[in-house]
Amino acid sequence: xxxxxxxxxxxxxxRAAGMITRAVLDVPRVGAEGRVGWTRRLATLAIGFVVxxxxxxxxxxxxSDDLRRxxxxxxxxxxxxxxAGARRLSDRMAELKVPGxxxxxxxxxxxxxxxxxxVADVAHPTPISPETRFQAASLTKPxxxxxxxxxxxxxxxxxxxxxxxxxxxxxxxxxxxxxxxxVTLRRLLSHTAGxxxxxxxxxxxxxxxPNPVQVLSGAPPAITPPVVPLTTPGTKWSYSGxxxxxxELLMDDVTGTPFARLADRHVLGPAGMKxxxxxxxxxxxxxxxxxxxxxxxxxxxxxxxxxYPELASxxxxxxxxxxxxxxxxxxxxxxxxGPALVNRASARAMMTPVLNGYGLGWNLxxxxxxxxxxxxxxxxxxxxxxxxxxxGSRQGFVIMTNGDRGMILVNEIADALAAAYDWPARR
Numbered sequence: 001x002x003x004x005x006x007x008x009x010x011x012x013x014x015r016a017a018g019m020i021t022r023a024v025l026d027v028p029r030v031g032a033e034g035r036v037g038w039t040r041r042l043a044t045l046a047i048g049f050v051v052x053x054x055x056x057x058x059x060x061x062x063x064s065d066d067l068r069r070x071x072x073x074x075x076x077x078x079x080x081x082x083x084a085g086a087r088r089l090s091d092r093m094a095e096l097k098v099p100g101x102x103x104x105x106x107x108x109x110x111x112x113x114x115x116x117x118x119v120a121d122v123a124h125p126t127p128i129s130p131e132t133r134f135q136a137a138s139l140t141k142p143x144x145x146x147x148x149x150x151x152x153x154x155x156x157x158x159x160x161x162x163x164x165x166x167x168x169x170x171x172x173x174x175x176x177x178x179x180x181x182x183v184t185l186r187r188l189l190s191h192t193a194g195x196x197x198x199x200x201x202x203x204x205x206x207x208x209x210p211n212p213v214q215v216l217s218g219a220p221p222a223i224t225p226p227v228v229p230l231t232t233p234g235t236k237w238s239y240s241g242x243x244x245x246x247x248e249l250l251m252d253d254v255t256g257t258p259f260a261r262l263a264d265r266h267v268l269g270p271a272g273m274k275x276x277x278x279x280x281x282x283x284x285x286x287x288x289x290x291x292x293x294x295x296x297x298x299x300x301x302x303x304x305x306x307x308y309p310e311l312a313s314x315x316x317x318x319x320x321x322x323x324x325x326x327x328x329x330x331x332x333x334x335x336x337x338g339p340a341l342v343n344r345a346s347a348r349a350m351m352t353p354v355l356n357g358y359g360l361g362w363n364l365x366x367x368x369x370x371x372x373x374x375x376x377x378x379x380x381x382x383x384x385x386x387x388x389x390x391x392g393s394r395q396g397f398v399i400m401t402n403g404d405r406g407m408i409l410v411n412e413i414a415d416a417l418a419a420a421y422d423w424p425a426r427r
Contacts, residue, residue: 062113066105069420070115076419077412092412093118097298098403100128100291101413104320105421106328106388107395109337114321120402121292123300131275133290134400135305136316136323137377138199139384140278141244142350143267143326144312145189145361147259148247149346150266152185156254159186159349163246168253170213172246175229183233188247189361190354194231197242200224200314202306202380205281209309212249212259216242237356241313248312259311270341271326276318281307290317291402293381298403306380314379320398323386330373331394351390368424372396376407383407385414395421 062070076086093101100118104111114130151157157166162182164172172183177194187193201223203209210222218226227242248259255262260278268276275289282290282305292304308314329341334351336344350360351373357364362373370391377384383406388396397417399410 066113069417070113072420073413073416076416077409078415079408079412086416087412089117089413092409096403096405096409097294097296098401098406098409099294099298100132100402101406101409102128102130102132102134102291102320102400103413103417104130104324104398105395105417106324106397107393109328109332109394111321111324111328120290121300121304122294122298123292128291128402130321131289131319133275133277133286133317133319134384134402135293135308135314135377135379135382136318136384136400137314137379137382138241139318139323139375139377139386140312140314140316141241142330142361142373142375142386143263143316144244144247144259145350146326146330146341147263147266148185148189148251149342149350149360151251151255151262153343153346157185157250160184163188163250166250166254167246170216170249173226173228177229177232181233181235183229183246185247185250186349186354186360187233188243188250190237190358191239191243192234192237192355192358193240193243193246194229194233194236194238195240195243195246196226196228196230197224197245198239199241200308200310202308202314205303205305205307207307209281209307211309212245212252215245215310216249237354237358241310244312245310248310251312260315263311267326267341270339271322271329273318273322273325276316276322278311278315279317280309280311280315282317286317291382293379294403295381296404301381305382308379314377320400323398323400324396327373327386327388327396327398328394331388331390331396334390335392335394366427368427370424372423376410378407380404383410385410387414387418389423395423 074089077089077092078086099122100120102116104114106112116128118128119125120128120132152159183193208221214222216227251262252259263278293301330347333340333342333344333347352359353364363375365372365374370389372387372389374387381404382402384400386398399413
């Protein structure tokens with residue numbers, strides 16, 4: 001099994017890694033998209049799954065009860081619209097051409113286990129380990145919201161003040177829509193500020209990257225339109241990555257500190273997220289530790305991944321276990337326990353729906369007598385999902401994949417994990 005405790009790979013993991021390498025290399029690279037051989041390749045990878053990829057916070061094996069539940073998840077995937085009967089995770093990875101999956105499960109304020117499947121890059125097959133970094137995509141937004149709330153706690157910002165007077169580097173276009181109702185930080189973080197640009201496609205590795213002002217202005221070299229008011233603030237929920245970019249620039253302007261550094265200081269460092277970074281582009285020293293994104297046909301993206309200068313919306317590189325540590329810090333705050341990332345009032349504000357079931361950075365989903373806080377993420381070649389319960393169990397899980405069809409798989413894994421751990425049904 002793959003363990004992280006002593007920095008060594010045990011013999012079963014070595015054999016599994018060999019199986020994975022041979023499975024990938026034995027299939028000819030045919031066609032521009034590498035379509036031939038995917039099913040046979042990942043079927044062979046499945047042989048290695050039974051001995052690859054677990055570790056816990058103590059670097060010990062999962063408890064026997066966890067192993068039983070993990071096994072149930074691995075054979076209990078239920079594709080939407082499929083005939084009755086469960087499917088194996090390895091089979092679904094092959095069918096969807098998703099090369100790698102990394103999972104983390106936490107409970108009672110600690111990481112219980114991580115588990116990994118497949119490879120980081122089909123062209124250069126290295127088994128995914130718990131330390132393999134993935135692009136978190138929109139899972140960055142809850143982290144950005146947490147940075148903002150830390151600044152609110154410090155008195156640098158207020159949730160319900162008009163942000164326009166605080167913006168220095170850029171001003172929102174004048175609009176009748178914002179004459180009476182104003183764009184506030186609470187509205188930015190809850191997607192109710194009425195601003196445009198839902199998401200960002202990323203840039204090629206060789207591209208000249210825009211700065212935050214160029215992103216918001218839609219000015220070259222930005223490839224996305226300007227962020228402008230579309231509806232009256234506070235009246236409608238509309239997902240807006242553009243709104244999070246306004247929040248990023250607001251934080252930069254009021255503190256005089258770049259957002260990446262603020263995130264390090266207020267979240268990554270305090271949460272112990274040592275394998276996480278908001279460096280875009282990813283520096284060379286970390287590239288070998290990162291998963292490659294893969295397209296819908298399972299072929300590696302050109303340059304391995306896209307670059308996202310829109311940090312607050314999509315810029316985080318992380319691992320499921322690191323992201324779990326972040327979520328644990330919020331669960332602790334919500335429960336009034338330590339160690340916490342924000343105070344209890346901030347955590348309660350985050351987990352209170354504003355409109356459309358969305359709080360500050362999180363989607364809030366009723367589950368029986370409790371609720372879960374959730375978010376999905378999708379960058380080119382990467383798909384992810386995180387969910388945590390707001391009850392006394394403080395359970396949660398994080399799923400990350402390195403394939404464009406990963407969200408289908410993520411949904412199936414999430415349902416299987418929730419069933420395996422007896423989570424209350426959504427309502």
